[in-house]
Amino acid sequence: MKKMKYLLVLLIGFLSCNTETPIKFSEAALNDTFISLEGESVKFKDILSTHKGQSVVIDIWASWCGDCIQGMPKVKALQKAYPGAAYIFLSLDRGQDAWKRGIEKYEVKGDHYYMPSGKQCDFADFVNISWIPRYMVINKAGEIVVFNVIEADDNKLIEALKN
Secondary structure, three states, X not given: OHHXXXXXXXXXXXXXXXXXXXXXXOHHHHHOEEEEOOOOEEEHHHHHHOOOOOOEEEEEEXXXXXXXXXXXXXXXXXXXXXXXXEEEEEEOOOOHHXXXXXXXXXXXXXXEEEOOOOOOOHHHHHHOOOOOOEEEEEOOOOOXXXXXXXXXXXXXXXXXXXX
């Protein structure tokens, strides 16, 4: 009988989970602020608006993250294969100096922003960052078409950029 109750609780928990992938950012995530390389505070919606009508790859990373650094050659290959897309790098580094050194050291090309609150912000809450690197793709219509992949050569990401 205990097994049956346990299975029932698991089944209810599984069925009640919202597995639907969002296609739009929440208002709170859009209004969250990041720091530009120039030290200016920028809302996420303003970052996205600079690439309106363009496919956008978002890479959430940090210079201390071994998986992020190991994945950089895949990111560079993606940039070479899809040069028409915009590449936005959002850093979870522990400080702005480390973030800027990481960009230079690993020769990361694209638009760079620092997440001053790290994983404790509205943007991070919305995307539910559980692992980095984390890649997302926003299509030309401004919709999230890839919400959560951890490899820059993931088929979902590549297919989204082909379309």
